[in-house]
Amino acid sequence: MVAGAGESGARRLAGWGFTGVTVPAPAALLSWLGERLGPGAPQQVRAPRLDVLPAARRLPPLPGEVSDAALDRLAHARGQGLADLLWLRGGVTPAVPDVVARPREAEVEPLLAACASAGVRVIPRGGGTSVTGGVNVLAGEAPVVVLELSRIAGLLAVDEGSSLASFGAGTLGPAIEAALAPRGLTLGHLPQSWELSTLGGWVVTRSAGQESLGYGRIEDLVAGGELVAPAGRLVMPARPASASGPDLRQLVLGSEGRLGVLTRVTVRVSPRPAGREVRAWLLPDWERGIEAARALLHERVSLSLLRLSDPTETAAALLVGLGESSFGSLARRYLRLRGVGEGCLVLLGAAGSAVHRRRALAAGAAVLASHHAVALGSGPGRKWLADRFRHPYLRDSLLDAGYASETLETAAPWSGLAGAHRAVAATLRESLAGEGERVVVLCHVSHPYVDGASLYFTCFFRVPVEPAAAVARWARLKRAANDALIRHGLTLSHHHGVGSWHAPWWRDEVGEAGARAIAGAAAALDPAGVLNPHVLLDPVDRLVE
Ligand SMILES: Cc1cc2nc3c(=O)[nH]c(=O)nc-3n(C[C@H](O)[C@H](O)[C@H](O)COP(=O)(O)OP(=O)(O)OC[C@H]3O[C@@H](n4cnc5c(N)ncnc54)[C@H](O)[C@@H]3O)c2cc1C
Numbered sequence: 001m002v003a004g005a006g007e008s009g010a011r012r013l014a015g016w017g018f019t020g021v022t023v024p025a026p027a028a029l030l031s032w033l034g035e036r037l038g039p040g041a042p043q044q045v046r047a048p049r050l051d052v053l054p055a056a057r058r059l060p061p062l063p064g065e066v067s068d069a070a071l072d073r074l075a076h077a078r079g080q081g082l083a084d085l086l087w088l089r090g091g092v093t094p095a096v097p098d099v100v101a102r103p104r105e106a107e108v109e110p111l112l113a114a115c116a117s118a119g120v121r122v123i124p125r126g127g128g129t130s131v132t133g134g135v136n137v138l139a140g141e142a143p144v145v146v147l148e149l150s151r152i153a154g155l156l157a158v159d160e161g162s163s164l165a166s167f168g169a170g171t172l173g174p175a176i177e178a179a180l181a182p183r184g185l186t187l188g189h190l191p192q193s194w195e196l197s198t199l200g201g202w203v204v205t206r207s208a209g210q211e212s213l214g215y216g217r218i219e220d221l222v223a224g225g226e227l228v229a230p231a232g233r234l235v236m237p238a239r240p241a242s243a244s245g246p247d248l249r250q251l252v253l254g255s256e257g258r259l260g261v262l263t264r265v266t267v268r269v270s271p272r273p274a275g276r277e278v279r280a281w282l283l284p285d286w287e288r289g290i291e292a293a294r295a296l297l298h299e300r301v302s303l304s305l306l307r308l309s310d311p312t313e314t315a316a317a318l319l320v321g322l323g324e325s326s327f328g329s330l331a332r333r334y335l336r337l338r339g340v341g342e343g344c345l346v347l348l349g350a351a352g353s354a355v356h357r358r359r360a361l362a363a364g365a366a367v368l369a370s371h372h373a374v375a376l377g378s379g380p381g382r383k384w385l386a387d388r389f390r391h392p393y394l395r396d397s398l399l400d401a402g403y404a405s406e407t408l409e410t411a412a413p414w415s416g417l418a419g420a421h422r423a424v425a426a427t428l429r430e431s432l433a434g435e436g437e438r439v440v441v442l443c444h445v446s447h448p449y450v451d452g453a454s455l456y457f458t459c460f461f462r463v464p465v466e467p468a469a470a471v472a473r474w475a476r477l478k479r480a481a482n483d484a485l486i487r488h489g490l491t492l493s494h495h496h497g498v499g500s501w502h503a504p505w506w507r508d509e510v511g512e513a514g515a516r517a518i519a520g521a522a523a524a525l526d527p528a529g530v531l532n533p534h535v536l537l538d539p540v541d542r543l544v545e
Pocket of ligand 1: 201205209
């Protein structure tokens, strides 16, 4: 259900999550931003008008449930990227799909056939939480059907002996865990968007959950599945291993709805942990933090989560409450007395039995101690665990106060991590200098690997009240970021995907031959080019559309 007038507990249209849930921006954070950026211009949400939607164009008969209700069309027009929110909050009515289709699994094939032969575009949509323009309907196109997967959801089969479970691709995060819990199982894939995103969406965007260190990224969890395309069906049986040519799962992972509709997925599941625990420390500085993170990986400490914040993010995290414990200020004072600066927050998490958690965290603490860490106790970790799915609401409260927060993520080998952090942060900080605006840049490592780690940047900047000006400012920052990532040989995304907002730069990342290979696969599976045509392969900059 989507929020209409007066509904509460429904999904919010121009913001994160559910109506009735808000997370106010802490006053300390607002004044910290005010000092660094200047006063924000408070903004009110002006919902887009439903009465100005264009009439739905004529479509061929489509199988299954099809809706042309105005609120449905509006609610399926955009994703959850910053620009999407700036348009919707500003009252701008976006281009909308002609209809929203909710087929059952058997109806996907005839629906795609009908659309392909009539030249109707189809945007597959899971939870609509894309932050890369991946589900956006663009103006002036052929008719558009949003194919929403909510009816292709739920547990299909479990093979407990093999630790495998099959789900409809439209199953939301909480429904997956609810279906596995009675069997003592978990998937353990917990992206911050977990409450609103789907298994199929995770697979085709190569998602990473917060506990990727313990459970792996989604590509480690996918054992098999089925993709339906206008020109055929890719059936990928769950096999423990195979040397039978290229792995089709790797073609589907990251395909973002451009190659077909993922209808079912078989995942590798684990025993449900008896408990989860997160502990916090302060490390003297970012370089030593990176060294400590690398050491934890190389010593193969059995953790489920590692999160290392740079000094600016540490300062912000302490302001929003993670450091409320008196330990926080004591530890910072202790570090300052030792002349080692403000410190970097590190969170380590373990999931499993009490014995496993104790051992893993003790092993982690020993490695951190050899890098001069100061323990902050269990309070900050408990708070982080309790709030981890509430953090996205903060973005809306900050926008209310006139401050935007944009995130982007990349990855680098350990040897290049500090350099990548310096280069990208410097670009982001300077990206709005041309219009006399400052950008506060925060960063953390949250997905470490044996050979390197992700870098997740958050940028705060002031937004004008007028939506087109606000989106133009964001686009300036985003272009500078994309250019910098390519210039420094970094990936455009560690886990958000390409979507339409990275697509023109993606060609530079994968090279002409790489882009041609994927375009060839798209032509083979979708010869009429009707499936989500603006993701991956579209060379046009769509940031302000
Ligand atoms: C607040 C917030 C926090 C986030 N945190 C994380 C995080 O921690 N980790 C992370 O990895 N990502 C995160 N994301 C990004 C987003 O949630 C992921 O990209 C997620 O995988 C998208 O899933 P979805 O079901 O919402 O897909 P959608 O947004 O609906 O679609 C995303 C793309 O996949 C395609 N698609 C969706 N389902 C199918 C299908 N069944 N078949 C074919 N194509 C399909 C769409 O066409 C589109 O291109 C976050 C986003 C937000 C807004």
